[in-house]
Amino acid sequence: MPPFRFLMAATAVLALAACATAPNIDGKLAELRGKPAQTAINALGRPSKQWSKDGETFYAWVSVSAAAAHRDCEDHSHGPTGSTTCGMMSSSSRSSYCAVHIVADARGTITDAFRDGIPAACGKFARRLEP
Secondary structure: OHHHHHHHHHHHHHHHHHHHHHHHHHHHHHHHHOOOOHHEEEEEEEOOOOEEEEEEEEEEEEEEEOOOOOEEEEEEEOOOOEEEEEOOOOOOHHOOOOEEEEEOOOEEEEEEEEEEEHHHHHHHHHHHHOO
């Protein structure tokens, strides 16, 4: 096999292995739906941001590595709820960004839980959500 093809094949195998071993943050967040918001707070710690609107409470936990920290982070309203994101990141710096979002109803029950960013960058949040 020519060296270039070997290098490409090895890179693809390593990338797939990294994805396979990355904590399943999306599955862990799906398990939070229907539970008290305090469950997420107990596991994830104090939210980076919290706000209420129309009877719902929104929580966000944000992690940005040192490589991406020099970029400006600001609030953006998009979709029905809005969120906090770091805009205008290149794909390489975006891989070090993760935000976990929780939405709770007036009773404090989680109605939605999702993440923004690359799943592998959310590993610390996934580990905190493990039993």
